[in-house]
Amino acid sequence: MKKVVTTDFEVRWGECDPAGIVYHPVYIDWFSVARMHFLKENGISYMESFHDNGIVLVVLGVQSRYFKTLRAEDQVKVEARMEKLTRTRIEMAYRVVNAAGELCTEGKTEHAYVDERNRAVNVAKKLPEVWNLMQSRLQD
Amino acid sequence: MKKVVTTDFEVRWGECDPAGIVYHPVYIDWFSVARMHFLKENGISYMESFHDNGIVLVVLGVQSRYFKTLRAEDQVKVEARMEKLTRTRIEMAYRVVNAAGELCTEGKTEHAYVDERNRAVNVAKKLPEVWNLMQSRLQD
Amino acid sequence: MKKVVTTDFEVRWGECDPAGIVYHPVYIDWFSVARMHFLKENGISYMESFHDNGIVLVVLGVQSRYFKTLRAEDQVKVEARMEKLTRTRIEMAYRVVNAAGELCTEGKTEHAYVDERNRAVNVAKKLPEVWNLMQSRLQD
Amino acid sequence: MKKVVTTDFEVRWGECDPAGIVYHPVYIDWFSVARMHFLKENGISYMESFHDNGIVLVVLGVQSRYFKTLRAEDQVKVEARMEKLTRTRIEMAYRVVNAAGELCTEGKTEHAYVDERNRAVNVAKKLPEVWNLMQSRLQD
Numbered sequence: 001m002k003k004v005v006t007t008d009f010e011v012r013w014g015e016c017d018p019a020g021i022v023y024h025p026v027y028i029d030w031f032s033v034a035r036m037h038f039l040k041e042n043g044i045s046y047m048e049s050f051h052d053n054g055i056v057l058v059v060l061g062v063q064s065r066y067f068k069t070l071r072a073e074d075q076v077k078v079e080a081r082m083e084k085l086t087r088t089r090i091e092m093a094y095r096v097v098n099a100a101g102e103l104c105t106e107g108k109t110e111h112a113y114v115d116e117r118n119r120a121v122n123v124a125k126k127l128p129e130v131w132n133l134m135q136s137r138l139q140d
Numbered sequence: 141m142k143k144v145v146t147t148d149f150e151v152r153w154g155e156c157d158p159a160g161i162v163y164h165p166v167y168i169d170w171f172s173v174a175r176m177h178f179l180k181e182n183g184i185s186y187m188e189s190f191h192d193n194g195i196v197l198v199v200l201g202v203q204s205r206y207f208k209t210l211r212a213e214d215q216v217k218v219e220a221r222m223e224k225l226t227r228t229r230i231e232m233a234y235r236v237v238n239a240a241g242e243l244c245t246e247g248k249t250e251h252a253y254v255d256e257r258n259r260a261v262n263v264a265k266k267l268p269e270v271w272n273l274m275q276s277r278l279q280d
Numbered sequence: 281m282k283k284v285v286t287t288d289f290e291v292r293w294g295e296c297d298p299a300g301i302v303y304h305p306v307y308i309d310w311f312s313v314a315r316m317h318f319l320k321e322n323g324i325s326y327m328e329s330f331h332d333n334g335i336v337l338v339v340l341g342v343q344s345r346y347f348k349t350l351r352a353e354d355q356v357k358v359e360a361r362m363e364k365l366t367r368t369r370i371e372m373a374y375r376v377v378n379a380a381g382e383l384c385t386e387g388k389t390e391h392a393y394v395d396e397r398n399r400a401v402n403v404a405k406k407l408p409e410v411w412n413l414m415q416s417r418l419q420d
Numbered sequence: 421m422k423k424v425v426t427t428d429f430e431v432r433w434g435e436c437d438p439a440g441i442v443y444h445p446v447y448i449d450w451f452s453v454a455r456m457h458f459l460k461e462n463g464i465s466y467m468e469s470f471h472d473n474g475i476v477l478v479v480l481g482v483q484s485r486y487f488k489t490l491r492a493e494d495q496v497k498v499e500a501r502m503e504k505l506t507r508t509r510i511e512m513a514y515r516v517v518n519a520a521g522e523l524c525t526e527g528k529t530e531h532a533y534v535d536e537r538n539r540a541v542n543v544a545k546k547l548p549e550v551w552n553l554m555q556s557r558l559q560d
Contacts, residue, residue: 013456013466014449017153018160018212018331019396024339025154025312028305029434036433036493046433047493051298059304063343069398072158073456073467116299118349153316153326154309158471159536164479165452168445169294176293176353186293187353191438199444203483209538213316213327256439258489293437294445298492300438352438 005038009076021069027105028062031094034080035109038092042137049130050113055121057090057111064107068098075099085134087124088112145178149216161209167245168202171234174220175249178232182277189270190253195261197230197251204247208238215239225274227264228252285318289356301349307385308342311374314360315389318372322417329410330393335401337370337391344387348378355379365414367404368392425458429496441489447525448482451514454500455529458512462557469550470533475541477510477531484527488518495519505554507544508532 009030017023036046050057070076077097084091089112096105113121124131149170157163176186190197210216217237224231229252236245253261264271289310297303316326330337350356357377364371369392376385393401404411429450437443456466470477490496497517504511509532516525533541544551 010453012449012453013157014163014165014452016158018156018158019336019338020158021338023154023309024342025305025308028308028342029303029432032305032434033430033432040493045493047491051492056299056301058299058301058349059346061343061345062304062308063341065341066339069338071467072471073460073465150313152309152313154312159476159478161478163449164482165445165448168448168482169292169443172294172445173290173292180353185353187351191352196439196441198439198441198489199486201483201485202444202448203481205481206479209478211327212331213320213325294443296438297433298436298438298440303434305434 002038002041004079004081005034005041007034007037007078007080009033009078011070011072011074011076013072016072020071022071024064024066027064027066027096027107030076030078030096031062031064031080031092031107031109034078034094035092038080038082043133044130044137049127053127054116055123055127056114056116058114058118060089060110060112062107062109064094064105066105068102068104070096070098070104076104083108087122087131088120142178142181144219144221145174145181147174147177147218147220149173149218151210151212151214151216153212156212160211162211164204164206167204167206167236167247170216170218170236171202171204171220171232171247171249174218174234175232178220178222183273184270184277189267193267194256195263195267196254196256196258198254198258200229200250200252202247202249204234204245206245208242208244210236210238210244216244223248227262227271228260282318282321284359284361285314285321287314287317287358287360289313289358291350291352291354291356293352296352300351302351304344304346307344307346307376307387310356310358310376311342311344311360311372311387311389314358314374315372318360318362323413324410324417329407333407334396335403335407336394336396338394338398340369340390340392342387342389344374344385346385348382348384350376350378350384356384363388367402367411368400422458422461424499424501425454425461427454427457427498427500429453429498431490431492431494431496433492436492440491442491444484444486447484447486447516447527450496450498450516451482451484451500451512451527451529454498454514455512458500458502463553464550464557469547473547474536475543475547476534476536476538478534478538480509480530480532482527482529484514484525486525488522488524490516490518490524496524503528507542507551508540
């Protein structure tokens, strides 16, 4: 099991704003990419395991702190780790690190499993195989 | 019936790039906003008439020409008009005009109606009421 | 002076994700739009007063909580208010409300003034006229 | 010299729309990424060679045709090639190919070199070293 999964990014021109730096909501988008990559590296395709079964890992909260700016063509690593895993919730944390290894941004996201009508879902009941995989791979 | 529908925009900071101007794909996004507004002003909610009935107005082609740049906080008007309407296709044209009335960008989009499996749909058969409304409002 | 400034949005198709709801980083982008509109309604153009003078209102932190989802074509109001104003920092708070008046999202952003080399700026010294205007309009 | 440069993408959740497919303006953004990667693979950093010297490769026109849709987590290759190179203009072409090797989208972009006041620039005069490199690497 991989407790921390790192995703590589090269900053895109269109991700930067007129100040010449990465526009701050873009980091929240990177967290999504890093989160899906985290799941995939632990054996779970978000699209196949959740989306195609009508389950949404809806976002309850986001927070991020910004320390150093980045610009287009910069090489970046986003580290994602699971902070909490229950039958109804997930919490994840992220660190964005530049090519020099400096911390640029860190953040957290909280999620609940819901169905397509936005009703809370117990993932252990609804998707027992996925739950077992998540538990065995992510929680020890 | 409204042959040309105009949508007002104020350029967002996040729509601009490190050159300080609107990032060129953003105009294509504005065309979508203007297209849905065009339909709505002609009595058709895209979400209720198409999306909720499982029909996608999928994009077959896009083209745009750029004449003058825009920056954040600029006031913009996007004019949308229907160029072609058949049972299986739509073509639309757009003009982006700045506060001084100058043409900044113009473009076209072509669309086909498809269902959720991406199969071509005859909108006159699948959604006769919407088709009648479109024809009466849009085509004379 | 306007303590709370409200900005109207219609949710764009391209702001929504495959779950059919507004993608969560988009709310952070709306906060930016609402913040610039808040300043403008209080007599300050961000582009002319800050950007054109080489000052960036850089983001130090963002947080948001999500309560209700929104989908394309939904009408939304984003209320922005100043929570803190000093010579070196700004804190703002936001509420996103749907057409039924229900709270969908709330959030906060913290900012510092920096110059183009990312060095902290005392806005009262660097831009005294803007500072006086901000103080008189925003802080009483 | 590399006549065709291929860039790998994994489709991001936030790049898809409520129809569950990549939102069509996103392909135009991918063209930008592929274009900068094309230059870099041929020895030119867009940020260092153009942006830091006050030159913008502004977009004059975009066109794209869409053949097959893509969804989140799909693996994609975008091939970029130079179609025309003069002292004042560039034209590039792109092909987006899915994991099965099928053509999903193809497009073109046209660009002119301008300075920060949006005036046309002769790149051979303004940036002779970059021009020589481009010519030797790209044009034979």
